[in-house]
Amino acid sequence: MLDPVPVGLLLVDAGGRVEFLNRAAEDLLGVERSAVAGRQLGDVLPAVLVEQLWPQDGSPLSRKMEINGRKVAVQVNPLVGEEGAGGAMLVLQDISLCESLREAKEELEAIFNSSYDEIYVVDGEGYTRRVNKIGESYYGVEVEKIIGEHYSEMEEEGYFNPSVSRRVFEERRRVTMVQRTKTGKTLIVTGNPVFDESGRITRIVVNSRDVSELINLRQRLEDTEQLVDNYRRLVMYLRQEKLENTEIIAVSPQMKQVLDLVDRVAQVDSTILITGESGVGKGVIASRIHKLSKRCKGPFIIINCGAIPENLLESELFGYEPGAFTGARREGKKGLIEMGDGGTVFLDEVADLPLNLQVKLLQVIQEKKLMRVGGSQQIVVNVRFIAATNRDIQKMVREGLFREDLYYRLNVVPVTIPPLRYRKEDIVPLIEHFVNKFNLKYDMNKHFSPEVLDLLVKYHWPGNVREVENLVERLMVTTDSNLIETVHIPDYIINSNGELPGRVYVLGICPLKQAVDEVERQLIMLASQRCKTTYEMASVLQVNQSTIVRKIQKYRLHPAGANRRKN
Ligand SMILES: Nc1ncnc2c1ncn2[C@@H]1O[C@H](COP(=O)(O)OP(=O)(O)OP(=O)(O)O)[C@@H](O)[C@H]1O
Structure with a gap:
Protein backbone atom coordinates (compact mmCIF):
# COMPACT_ATOMS: atom_id res chain seq x y z
CA MET A 1 0.00 0.00 0.00
CA LEU A 2 2.89 2.35 0.71
CA ASP A 3 4.81 1.37 -2.45
CA PRO A 4 3.29 3.99 -4.75
CA VAL A 5 4.31 6.74 -2.31
CA PRO A 6 7.14 8.64 -4.12
CA VAL A 7 9.20 9.19 -0.96
CA GLY A 8 11.10 6.48 0.89
CA LEU A 9 9.46 5.17 4.08
CA LEU A 10 11.26 2.97 6.57
CA LEU A 11 9.75 1.61 9.77
CA VAL A 12 11.99 0.68 12.70
CA ASP A 13 10.81 -1.05 15.90
CA ALA A 14 11.67 -0.05 19.46
CA GLY A 15 14.74 -2.33 19.29
CA GLY A 16 16.06 -0.51 16.21
CA ARG A 17 15.19 -3.41 13.82
CA VAL A 18 13.86 -2.71 10.35
CA GLU A 19 10.24 -3.73 10.14
CA PHE A 20 9.33 -2.39 6.72
CA LEU A 21 10.53 -0.26 3.83
CA ASN A 22 8.68 0.76 0.70
CA ARG A 23 9.87 0.61 -2.93
CA ALA A 24 11.21 4.18 -2.98
CA ALA A 25 13.30 3.46 0.17
CA GLU A 26 14.59 0.24 -1.47
CA ASP A 27 15.75 2.30 -4.48
CA LEU A 28 17.36 5.00 -2.40
CA LEU A 29 19.19 2.62 -0.08
CA GLY A 30 20.01 0.08 -2.80
CA VAL A 31 18.68 -2.86 -0.77
CA GLU A 32 15.86 -5.41 -1.03
CA ARG A 33 13.08 -5.48 1.49
CA SER A 34 13.37 -9.22 2.11
CA ALA A 35 17.09 -8.97 2.74
CA VAL A 36 16.88 -6.32 5.45
CA ALA A 37 13.65 -7.10 7.26
CA GLY A 38 14.43 -7.76 10.92
CA ARG A 39 18.02 -6.42 10.60
CA GLN A 40 19.40 -3.60 12.70
CA LEU A 41 19.06 -0.16 11.13
CA GLY A 42 22.88 0.13 11.31
CA ASP A 43 23.09 -2.71 8.73
CA VAL A 44 20.97 -0.72 6.31
CA LEU A 45 22.27 2.80 6.85
CA PRO A 46 25.92 3.59 7.61
CA ALA A 47 26.41 3.25 11.41
CA VAL A 48 27.73 6.75 11.77
CA LEU A 49 24.59 8.14 10.16
CA VAL A 50 22.39 6.12 12.44
CA GLU A 51 24.14 7.61 15.43
CA GLN A 52 23.63 11.13 14.11
CA LEU A 53 20.04 10.41 13.33
CA TRP A 54 18.70 8.93 16.45
CA PRO A 55 16.65 11.56 18.34
CA GLN A 56 17.78 11.87 21.91
CA ASP A 57 14.63 13.46 23.31
CA GLY A 58 11.98 11.71 21.30
CA SER A 59 11.19 14.72 19.09
CA PRO A 60 11.25 14.54 15.25
CA LEU A 61 14.57 15.34 13.58
CA SER A 62 15.71 16.16 10.04
CA ARG A 63 19.11 15.73 8.46
CA LYS A 64 20.60 16.04 4.97
CA MET A 65 23.02 13.30 4.20
CA GLU A 66 24.72 11.59 1.31
CA ILE A 67 23.59 8.02 0.70
CA ASN A 68 24.94 6.04 -2.26
CA GLY A 69 26.18 9.26 -3.90
CA ARG A 70 22.80 10.97 -3.67
CA LYS A 71 21.76 13.88 -1.51
CA VAL A 72 18.96 12.66 0.74
CA ALA A 73 16.84 14.52 3.28
CA VAL A 74 16.05 12.13 6.16
CA GLN A 75 13.32 12.88 8.61
CA VAL A 76 13.04 10.71 11.70
CA ASN A 77 9.64 10.64 13.36
CA PRO A 78 9.67 8.75 16.69
CA LEU A 79 6.56 6.62 17.19
CA VAL A 80 5.35 6.92 20.68
CA GLY A 81 2.72 4.38 21.79
CA GLU A 82 0.86 3.91 25.06
CA GLU A 83 3.77 1.97 26.48
CA GLY A 84 6.25 4.64 25.58
CA ALA A 85 8.80 4.64 22.75
CA GLY A 86 7.73 2.33 19.97
CA GLY A 87 10.22 2.78 17.23
CA ALA A 88 10.36 5.35 14.46
CA MET A 89 9.22 6.12 10.93
CA LEU A 90 12.04 7.41 8.64
CA VAL A 91 11.01 9.50 5.62
CA LEU A 92 13.75 9.57 2.95
CA GLN A 93 13.59 12.12 0.13
CA ASP A 94 16.04 12.32 -2.79
CA ILE A 95 16.95 16.01 -3.02
CA SER A 96 19.89 15.64 -5.49
CA LEU A 97 17.97 17.41 -8.26
CA CYS A 98 16.81 20.25 -5.99
CA GLU A 99 20.37 20.66 -4.72
CA SER A 100 21.90 20.85 -8.18
CA LEU A 101 19.18 23.29 -9.23
CA ARG A 102 19.94 25.41 -6.19
CA GLU A 103 23.67 25.33 -6.97
CA ALA A 104 23.00 26.23 -10.61
CA LYS A 105 20.79 29.11 -9.48
CA GLU A 106 23.50 30.43 -7.18
CA GLU A 107 26.07 30.14 -9.94
CA LEU A 108 23.85 31.92 -12.44
CA GLU A 109 23.15 34.68 -9.95
CA ALA A 110 26.87 35.12 -9.32
CA ILE A 111 27.52 35.30 -13.07
CA PHE A 112 24.58 37.68 -13.52
CA ASN A 113 25.83 40.02 -10.83
CA SER A 114 29.47 39.94 -11.77
CA VAL A 211 30.93 53.82 -22.89
CA SER A 212 31.49 57.02 -20.89
CA GLU A 213 35.16 56.11 -20.39
CA LEU A 214 35.53 55.25 -24.07
CA ILE A 215 34.01 58.58 -25.04
CA ASN A 216 36.38 60.36 -22.64
CA LEU A 217 39.30 58.40 -24.05
CA ARG A 218 38.25 59.24 -27.59
CA GLN A 219 38.07 62.92 -26.70
CA ARG A 220 41.49 62.72 -25.06
CA LEU A 221 42.88 60.90 -28.08
CA GLU A 222 41.54 63.63 -30.36
CA ASP A 223 43.06 66.31 -28.12
CA THR A 224 46.39 64.49 -28.03
CA GLU A 225 46.34 64.07 -31.81
CA GLN A 226 45.72 67.77 -32.17
CA LEU A 227 48.62 68.48 -29.83
CA VAL A 228 50.93 66.10 -31.69
CA ASP A 229 49.87 67.75 -34.95
CA ASN A 230 50.75 71.16 -33.55
CA TYR A 231 54.13 69.95 -32.32
CA ARG A 232 54.85 68.22 -35.60
CA ARG A 233 54.06 71.42 -37.45
CA LEU A 234 56.25 73.35 -35.07
CA VAL A 235 59.16 70.93 -35.56
CA MET A 236 58.68 71.11 -39.33
CA TYR A 237 58.54 74.89 -39.21
CA LEU A 238 61.71 75.08 -37.07
CA ARG A 239 63.55 72.69 -39.39
CA GLN A 240 62.34 74.67 -42.43
CA GLU A 241 63.47 77.89 -40.85
CA LYS A 242 66.89 76.46 -39.96
CA LEU A 243 67.44 75.01 -43.42
CA GLU A 244 66.24 78.20 -45.15
CA ASN A 245 68.60 80.33 -43.10
CA THR A 246 71.62 78.12 -43.58
CA GLU A 247 74.37 79.68 -45.60
CA ILE A 248 75.72 76.75 -47.58
CA ILE A 249 79.48 76.42 -47.35
CA ALA A 250 80.88 74.87 -50.49
CA VAL A 251 84.59 75.27 -51.13
CA SER A 252 85.45 71.80 -52.37
CA PRO A 253 85.00 71.14 -56.08
CA GLN A 254 82.62 68.28 -55.21
CA MET A 255 80.28 70.59 -53.30
CA LYS A 256 80.56 73.28 -55.96
CA GLN A 257 79.58 70.68 -58.53
CA VAL A 258 76.56 69.72 -56.39
CA LEU A 259 75.48 73.36 -56.10
CA ASP A 260 75.93 73.92 -59.87
CA LEU A 261 73.70 70.96 -60.55
CA VAL A 262 70.94 71.84 -58.10
CA ASP A 263 70.89 75.50 -59.15
CA ARG A 264 70.30 74.39 -62.71
CA VAL A 265 67.55 71.88 -61.95
CA ALA A 266 65.79 74.01 -59.35
CA GLN A 267 63.92 75.89 -62.08
CA VAL A 268 62.36 72.82 -63.67
CA ASP A 269 59.83 70.67 -61.88
CA SER A 270 61.79 67.41 -62.14
CA THR A 271 61.77 65.07 -59.17
CA ILE A 272 65.13 64.93 -57.41
CA LEU A 273 66.66 62.16 -55.33
CA ILE A 274 69.37 63.37 -52.96
CA THR A 275 71.62 60.67 -51.51
CA GLY A 276 74.38 60.94 -48.98
CA GLU A 277 75.29 59.95 -45.44
CA SER A 278 73.47 61.39 -42.48
CA GLY A 279 74.39 65.01 -41.75
CA VAL A 280 76.00 65.79 -45.14
CA GLY A 281 73.44 68.49 -45.89
CA LYS A 282 70.67 66.81 -47.87
CA GLY A 283 68.09 68.97 -46.10
CA VAL A 284 69.90 72.23 -46.84
CA ILE A 285 70.22 71.26 -50.50
CA ALA A 286 66.49 70.41 -50.71
CA SER A 287 65.64 73.76 -49.14
CA ARG A 288 67.91 75.55 -51.60
CA ILE A 289 66.18 73.85 -54.53
CA HIS A 290 62.80 75.01 -53.23
CA LYS A 291 64.05 78.55 -52.63
CA LEU A 292 65.45 78.83 -56.14
CA SER A 293 62.42 77.29 -57.81
CA LYS A 294 59.38 79.07 -59.15
CA ARG A 295 57.46 77.42 -56.31
CA CYS A 296 59.41 79.40 -53.71
CA LYS A 297 56.30 81.30 -52.64
CA GLY A 298 54.42 78.04 -52.06
CA PRO A 299 54.77 75.76 -49.04
CA PHE A 300 57.89 73.67 -48.37
CA ILE A 301 56.67 70.58 -46.53
CA ILE A 302 59.23 68.35 -44.87
CA ILE A 303 58.10 64.78 -44.22
CA ASN A 304 60.44 62.53 -42.31
CA CYS A 305 59.15 59.16 -43.51
CA GLY A 306 61.27 57.32 -40.93
CA ALA A 307 60.01 59.28 -37.95
CA ILE A 308 56.26 58.74 -38.33
CA PRO A 309 54.96 55.39 -36.98
CA GLU A 310 54.07 53.08 -39.85
CA ASN A 311 50.39 52.76 -38.92
CA LEU A 312 49.95 56.54 -38.98
CA LEU A 313 52.05 57.23 -42.05
CA GLU A 314 49.33 56.65 -44.64
CA SER A 315 46.83 59.03 -43.05
CA GLU A 316 49.60 61.56 -42.35
CA LEU A 317 50.74 61.55 -45.97
CA PHE A 318 47.42 61.25 -47.75
CA GLY A 319 44.93 62.52 -45.15
CA TYR A 320 41.60 60.90 -44.39
CA GLU A 321 37.88 61.42 -44.86
CA PRO A 322 35.48 61.73 -41.88
CA GLY A 323 34.92 58.37 -40.16
CA ALA A 324 37.66 56.64 -42.21
CA PHE A 325 38.73 54.56 -39.20
CA THR A 326 38.22 54.25 -35.45
CA GLY A 327 39.82 57.25 -33.79
CA ALA A 328 39.71 59.35 -36.94
CA ARG A 329 38.76 62.97 -36.43
CA ARG A 330 35.13 63.66 -37.20
CA GLU A 331 35.88 66.37 -39.73
CA GLY A 332 38.58 64.37 -41.58
CA LYS A 333 42.10 65.65 -42.19
CA LYS A 334 44.27 67.00 -44.99
CA GLY A 335 47.45 64.99 -45.52
CA LEU A 336 50.94 66.45 -45.69
CA ILE A 337 51.18 65.94 -49.46
CA GLU A 338 47.96 67.91 -49.95
CA MET A 339 49.36 70.61 -47.68
CA GLY A 340 52.28 70.96 -50.11
CA ASP A 341 49.91 71.91 -52.96
CA GLY A 342 51.54 74.65 -55.03
CA GLY A 343 54.90 74.05 -53.40
CA THR A 344 57.52 71.40 -52.71
CA VAL A 345 57.26 68.23 -50.63
CA PHE A 346 60.57 66.98 -49.24
CA LEU A 347 60.38 63.26 -48.49
CA ASP A 348 63.27 62.78 -46.10
CA GLU A 349 64.32 59.16 -45.35
CA VAL A 350 62.20 58.04 -48.32
CA ALA A 351 63.70 54.53 -48.18
CA ASP A 352 61.81 53.98 -44.91
CA LEU A 353 58.48 54.20 -46.73
CA PRO A 354 56.65 50.82 -46.48
CA LEU A 355 55.99 49.06 -49.79
CA ASN A 356 52.21 49.62 -49.76
CA LEU A 357 52.70 53.37 -49.44
CA GLN A 358 55.36 53.34 -52.14
CA VAL A 359 52.59 52.27 -54.55
CA LYS A 360 50.36 55.15 -53.42
CA LEU A 361 53.21 57.64 -53.70
CA LEU A 362 54.03 56.43 -57.20
CA GLN A 363 50.41 57.11 -58.22
CA VAL A 364 50.58 60.65 -56.84
CA ILE A 365 53.83 61.36 -58.69
CA GLN A 366 52.52 59.90 -61.96
CA GLU A 367 48.95 61.14 -61.94
CA LYS A 368 49.27 64.25 -59.75
CA LYS A 369 46.20 63.06 -57.88
CA LEU A 370 45.66 61.41 -54.55
CA MET A 371 42.89 59.70 -52.66
CA ARG A 372 42.47 60.28 -48.94
CA VAL A 373 42.14 57.25 -46.66
CA GLY A 374 38.46 56.24 -46.65
CA GLY A 375 37.79 58.59 -49.58
CA SER A 376 36.30 57.80 -52.96
CA GLN A 377 37.31 60.88 -54.90
CA GLN A 378 40.65 61.78 -56.42
CA ILE A 379 42.07 65.13 -55.30
CA VAL A 380 44.32 66.97 -57.74
CA VAL A 381 47.62 68.10 -56.20
CA ASN A 382 50.28 70.28 -57.75
CA VAL A 383 53.44 69.28 -55.94
CA ARG A 384 57.14 68.99 -56.76
CA PHE A 385 58.81 66.11 -54.94
CA ILE A 386 62.35 66.04 -53.62
CA ALA A 387 63.33 62.81 -51.89
CA ALA A 388 66.39 62.02 -49.81
CA THR A 389 67.93 58.98 -48.22
CA ASN A 390 71.12 57.98 -46.48
CA ARG A 391 70.56 54.31 -47.26
CA ASP A 392 71.83 52.32 -50.23
CA ILE A 393 68.57 52.60 -52.11
CA GLN A 394 69.86 50.79 -55.20
CA LYS A 395 70.69 47.79 -53.03
CA MET A 396 67.20 48.00 -51.53
CA VAL A 397 65.75 47.92 -55.06
CA ARG A 398 67.83 44.82 -55.83
CA GLU A 399 66.61 43.18 -52.63
CA GLY A 400 62.97 44.02 -53.40
CA LEU A 401 62.64 46.38 -50.43
CA PHE A 402 62.11 49.46 -52.56
CA ARG A 403 59.99 49.53 -55.71
CA GLU A 404 62.05 49.85 -58.84
CA ASP A 405 59.39 51.92 -60.65
CA LEU A 406 59.24 54.42 -57.78
CA TYR A 407 63.03 54.57 -57.61
CA TYR A 408 63.21 55.60 -61.28
CA ARG A 409 60.39 58.11 -60.81
CA LEU A 410 62.23 59.74 -57.90
CA ASN A 411 65.70 59.46 -59.37
CA VAL A 412 65.00 61.70 -62.39
CA VAL A 413 67.81 63.97 -61.24
CA PRO A 414 70.19 62.18 -58.87
CA VAL A 415 72.19 64.39 -56.54
CA THR A 416 74.92 62.75 -54.46
CA ILE A 417 76.47 64.66 -51.61
CA PRO A 418 79.85 63.18 -50.72
CA PRO A 419 80.76 62.60 -47.10
CA LEU A 420 82.82 65.34 -45.51
CA ARG A 421 85.90 63.09 -45.22
CA TYR A 422 86.10 63.07 -49.03
CA ARG A 423 85.90 66.84 -49.38
CA LYS A 424 88.33 67.94 -46.76
CA GLU A 425 88.64 71.43 -48.25
CA ASP A 426 85.21 72.15 -46.76
CA ILE A 427 86.22 71.32 -43.18
CA VAL A 428 88.13 74.48 -42.23
CA PRO A 429 85.62 76.83 -43.94
CA LEU A 430 82.78 75.00 -42.18
CA ILE A 431 84.51 75.28 -38.81
CA GLU A 432 85.09 78.98 -39.39
CA HIS A 433 81.47 79.40 -40.45
CA PHE A 434 80.20 77.74 -37.28
CA VAL A 435 82.69 79.61 -35.06
CA ASN A 436 81.31 82.91 -36.45
CA LYS A 437 77.76 81.70 -36.01
CA PHE A 438 78.21 80.75 -32.35
CA ASN A 439 80.36 83.80 -31.54
CA LEU A 440 77.42 85.85 -32.72
CA LYS A 441 74.81 83.71 -31.00
CA TYR A 442 76.56 83.57 -27.62
CA ASP A 443 78.25 86.96 -27.85
CA MET A 444 81.73 85.44 -27.72
CA ASN A 445 85.04 85.99 -29.41
CA LYS A 446 86.56 82.54 -29.66
CA HIS A 447 88.74 80.91 -32.27
CA PHE A 448 90.52 77.62 -32.93
CA SER A 449 94.32 77.21 -32.92
CA PRO A 450 95.96 76.09 -36.23
CA GLU A 451 96.97 72.80 -34.53
CA VAL A 452 93.35 72.14 -33.65
CA LEU A 453 92.27 72.88 -37.21
CA ASP A 454 94.93 70.49 -38.39
CA LEU A 455 93.61 67.77 -36.12
CA LEU A 456 90.03 68.39 -37.19
CA VAL A 457 90.91 68.22 -40.87
CA LYS A 458 92.52 64.82 -40.28
CA TYR A 459 89.48 63.50 -38.40
CA HIS A 460 87.06 61.40 -40.51
CA TRP A 461 83.76 63.02 -39.37
CA PRO A 462 81.34 60.06 -39.45
CA GLY A 463 78.51 62.46 -38.55
CA ASN A 464 79.53 64.86 -41.32
CA VAL A 465 78.58 68.57 -41.19
CA ARG A 466 76.13 68.02 -38.35
CA GLU A 467 78.97 66.61 -36.26
CA VAL A 468 81.17 69.61 -37.11
CA GLU A 469 78.41 71.98 -36.05
CA ASN A 470 77.76 70.14 -32.79
CA LEU A 471 81.44 69.80 -31.89
CA VAL A 472 82.20 73.46 -32.60
CA GLU A 473 79.27 74.56 -30.45
CA ARG A 474 80.24 72.18 -27.65
CA LEU A 475 83.88 73.28 -27.63
CA MET A 476 82.90 76.93 -27.66
CA VAL A 477 80.44 76.73 -24.80
CA THR A 478 82.52 74.42 -22.60
CA THR A 479 85.94 76.07 -23.00
CA ASP A 480 86.74 79.02 -20.77
CA SER A 481 89.57 80.51 -22.77
CA ASN A 482 89.05 82.32 -26.04
CA LEU A 483 91.56 80.12 -27.82
CA ILE A 484 90.50 76.55 -28.33
CA GLU A 485 93.58 74.38 -28.28
CA THR A 486 94.51 70.72 -28.62
CA VAL A 487 93.98 70.08 -24.89
CA HIS A 488 90.31 70.91 -25.33
CA ILE A 489 89.81 68.40 -28.12
CA PRO A 490 88.17 65.06 -27.17
CA ASP A 491 90.42 62.00 -27.15
CA TYR A 492 88.46 60.14 -29.82
CA ILE A 493 89.43 62.85 -32.32
CA ILE A 494 93.06 63.01 -31.26
CA ASN A 495 93.37 59.22 -31.32
CA SER A 496 91.75 58.78 -34.71
CA ASN A 497 94.62 58.32 -37.15
CA GLY A 498 92.82 60.00 -40.03
CA GLU A 499 93.33 56.99 -42.25
CA LEU A 500 90.49 56.45 -44.69
CA PRO A 501 89.44 53.16 -46.18
CA GLY A 502 89.59 54.69 -49.66
CA ARG A 503 91.20 58.08 -50.06
CA VAL A 504 89.73 59.01 -53.40
CA TYR A 505 85.97 59.17 -53.81
CA VAL A 506 84.70 58.80 -57.36
CA LEU A 507 81.31 60.40 -57.98
CA GLY A 508 80.88 59.43 -61.61
CA ILE A 509 82.60 58.55 -64.84
CA CYS A 510 84.77 61.29 -66.37
CA PRO A 511 87.86 61.35 -68.63
CA LEU A 512 90.86 59.86 -66.82
CA LYS A 513 93.09 62.85 -67.49
CA GLN A 514 90.51 65.20 -66.00
CA ALA A 515 90.19 62.93 -62.94
CA VAL A 516 93.96 62.77 -62.39
CA ASP A 517 94.19 66.57 -62.67
CA GLU A 518 91.33 66.92 -60.22
CA VAL A 519 92.98 64.62 -57.66
CA GLU A 520 96.27 66.46 -58.10
CA ARG A 521 94.58 69.81 -57.64
CA GLN A 522 92.79 68.65 -54.50
CA LEU A 523 95.95 67.18 -53.00
CA ILE A 524 97.89 70.39 -53.56
CA MET A 525 95.00 72.40 -52.09
CA LEU A 526 94.75 70.14 -49.04
CA ALA A 527 98.48 70.13 -48.44
CA SER A 528 98.55 73.91 -48.67
CA GLN A 529 95.91 74.18 -45.95
CA ARG A 530 97.89 71.97 -43.60
CA CYS A 531 101.45 73.02 -44.39
CA LYS A 532 103.18 76.26 -43.64
CA THR A 533 105.65 76.22 -46.60
CA THR A 534 105.90 74.77 -50.08
CA TYR A 535 108.90 72.74 -48.80
CA GLU A 536 106.67 71.16 -46.19
CA MET A 537 104.02 70.53 -48.87
CA ALA A 538 106.69 68.85 -51.04
CA SER A 539 107.68 66.71 -48.14
CA VAL A 540 104.17 65.43 -47.30
CA LEU A 541 103.34 64.85 -50.96
CA GLN A 542 106.77 63.32 -51.53
CA VAL A 543 107.69 65.44 -54.59
CA ASN A 544 110.20 68.25 -55.27
CA GLN A 545 109.44 71.74 -54.03
CA SER A 546 109.74 73.01 -57.62
CA THR A 547 106.96 70.59 -58.63
CA ILE A 548 104.74 72.08 -55.94
CA VAL A 549 105.39 75.62 -57.18
CA ARG A 550 104.67 74.54 -60.75
CA LYS A 551 101.43 72.82 -59.80
CA ILE A 552 100.27 75.80 -57.75
CA GLN A 553 100.76 77.95 -60.84
CA LYS A 554 99.19 75.36 -63.12
CA TYR A 555 96.02 75.17 -61.09
CA ARG A 556 96.08 78.87 -60.27
CA LEU A 557 95.65 78.04 -56.62
CA HIS A 558 95.94 80.51 -53.82
CA PRO A 559 96.81 78.06 -51.13
CA ALA A 560 95.70 79.46 -47.80
CA GLY A 561 98.51 78.14 -45.59
CA ALA A 562 101.44 78.30 -48.00
CA ASN A 563 100.52 81.69 -49.48
CA ARG A 564 100.20 83.47 -46.19
CA ARG A 565 103.74 82.64 -45.28
CA LYS A 566 107.00 83.09 -47.03
CA ASN A 567 108.39 80.03 -48.76
N1 LIG B 1 77.28 72.84 -46.70
C1 LIG B 1 76.78 73.23 -45.53
N2 LIG B 1 77.00 74.46 -45.08
C2 LIG B 1 76.56 74.86 -43.89
N3 LIG B 1 75.83 74.09 -43.06
C3 LIG B 1 75.57 72.85 -43.47
C4 LIG B 1 76.01 72.35 -44.71
N4 LIG B 1 75.61 71.09 -44.85
C5 LIG B 1 74.93 70.79 -43.73
N5 LIG B 1 74.89 71.84 -42.90
C6 LIG B 1 74.26 71.86 -41.56
O1 LIG B 1 74.47 70.56 -41.00
C7 LIG B 1 73.31 70.10 -40.35
C8 LIG B 1 72.84 68.82 -41.02
O2 LIG B 1 72.34 69.12 -42.30
P1 LIG B 1 71.08 68.40 -42.92
O3 LIG B 1 70.00 68.25 -41.92
O4 LIG B 1 70.71 69.08 -44.19
O5 LIG B 1 71.73 66.99 -43.21
P2 LIG B 1 71.01 65.67 -43.80
O6 LIG B 1 71.96 65.08 -44.78
O7 LIG B 1 69.66 66.03 -44.31
O8 LIG B 1 70.94 64.78 -42.52
P3 LIG B 1 69.94 63.53 -42.23
O9 LIG B 1 70.23 62.50 -43.28
O10 LIG B 1 70.37 63.06 -40.87
O11 LIG B 1 68.57 64.07 -42.29
C9 LIG B 1 72.30 71.22 -40.43
O12 LIG B 1 72.36 71.96 -39.25
C10 LIG B 1 72.76 72.05 -41.61
O13 LIG B 1 72.41 73.39 -41.43
Missing part, protein backbone atom coordinates in the same frame (compact mmCIF):
# COMPACT_ATOMS: atom_id res chain seq x y z
CA SER A 115 28.87 40.77 -15.44
CA TYR A 116 30.61 44.00 -16.42
CA ASP A 117 27.76 44.71 -18.82
CA GLU A 118 24.34 45.45 -17.41
CA ILE A 119 21.58 42.89 -17.92
CA TYR A 120 18.13 44.34 -17.42
CA VAL A 121 15.03 42.19 -17.87
CA VAL A 122 11.58 43.66 -18.45
CA ASP A 123 8.43 41.52 -18.55
CA GLY A 124 5.75 41.51 -21.23
CA GLU A 125 3.95 44.38 -19.50
CA GLY A 126 7.04 46.58 -19.24
CA TYR A 127 7.79 45.99 -15.55
CA THR A 128 11.36 45.48 -14.41
CA ARG A 129 12.00 41.86 -13.44
CA ARG A 130 15.76 41.71 -12.94
CA VAL A 131 18.74 44.02 -13.00
CA ASN A 132 22.27 42.96 -12.18
CA LYS A 133 24.50 44.74 -9.68
CA ILE A 134 26.29 47.00 -12.17
CA GLY A 135 22.92 48.77 -12.64
CA GLU A 136 23.42 50.46 -9.24
CA SER A 137 26.26 52.54 -10.64
CA TYR A 138 24.08 53.61 -13.58
CA TYR A 139 20.95 54.59 -11.67
CA GLY A 140 22.33 55.55 -8.27
CA VAL A 141 19.97 53.27 -6.30
CA GLU A 142 20.06 49.67 -5.11
CA VAL A 143 18.78 47.34 -7.78
CA GLU A 144 16.05 46.01 -5.44
CA LYS A 145 14.42 49.46 -5.61
CA ILE A 146 14.03 49.21 -9.36
CA ILE A 147 12.49 45.74 -9.43
CA GLY A 148 8.80 46.03 -10.23
CA GLU A 149 9.10 49.55 -11.67
CA HIS A 150 7.63 50.28 -15.09
CA TYR A 151 10.05 51.46 -17.81
CA SER A 152 7.94 54.53 -18.64
CA GLU A 153 8.00 55.74 -15.02
CA MET A 154 11.72 55.15 -14.80
CA GLU A 155 12.19 57.09 -18.02
CA GLU A 156 10.04 59.93 -16.63
CA GLU A 157 12.04 60.01 -13.40
CA GLY A 158 15.22 60.25 -15.44
CA TYR A 159 16.79 56.93 -14.46
CA PHE A 160 17.50 56.46 -18.15
CA ASN A 161 16.60 58.28 -21.28
CA PRO A 162 15.39 57.34 -23.84
CA SER A 163 13.93 53.93 -22.99
CA VAL A 164 15.03 51.11 -25.26
CA SER A 165 12.15 48.90 -24.04
CA ARG A 166 9.64 51.41 -25.42
CA ARG A 167 11.29 51.16 -28.82
CA VAL A 168 11.37 47.34 -28.67
CA PHE A 169 7.65 47.21 -27.81
CA GLU A 170 6.90 49.64 -30.68
CA GLU A 171 9.13 48.05 -33.30
CA ARG A 172 8.96 44.41 -32.10
CA ARG A 173 12.60 43.81 -33.03
CA ARG A 174 16.10 44.16 -31.56
CA VAL A 175 17.00 47.83 -31.04
CA THR A 176 20.40 49.36 -30.25
CA MET A 177 20.74 52.95 -29.10
CA VAL A 178 22.70 55.36 -26.91
CA GLN A 179 21.21 56.13 -23.51
CA ARG A 180 22.06 58.59 -20.72
CA THR A 181 21.50 57.55 -17.10
CA LYS A 182 20.72 59.32 -13.84
CA THR A 183 24.37 59.18 -12.71
CA GLY A 184 25.53 60.78 -15.98
CA LYS A 185 26.79 57.64 -17.68
CA THR A 186 26.52 57.12 -21.41
CA LEU A 187 25.44 53.60 -22.32
CA ILE A 188 25.20 51.67 -25.55
CA VAL A 189 22.05 49.59 -24.99
CA THR A 190 20.60 46.71 -26.98
CA GLY A 191 17.07 45.51 -26.23
CA ASN A 192 16.26 41.94 -27.38
CA PRO A 193 12.59 40.88 -27.42
CA VAL A 194 11.62 37.33 -26.37
CA PHE A 195 8.38 36.10 -27.99
CA ASP A 196 6.01 33.31 -26.95
CA GLU A 197 4.41 30.90 -29.37
CA SER A 198 1.58 33.33 -30.14
CA GLY A 199 4.07 36.10 -31.03
CA ARG A 200 3.52 38.09 -27.86
CA ILE A 201 6.52 39.74 -26.24
CA THR A 202 7.04 38.02 -22.89
CA ARG A 203 10.40 39.50 -21.97
CA ILE A 204 12.82 42.14 -23.12
CA VAL A 205 16.43 41.44 -22.24
CA VAL A 206 18.48 44.63 -22.35
CA ASN A 207 22.28 44.57 -22.46
CA SER A 208 24.05 47.82 -21.68
CA ARG A 209 27.70 48.80 -21.79
CA ASP A 210 29.08 51.91 -20.17
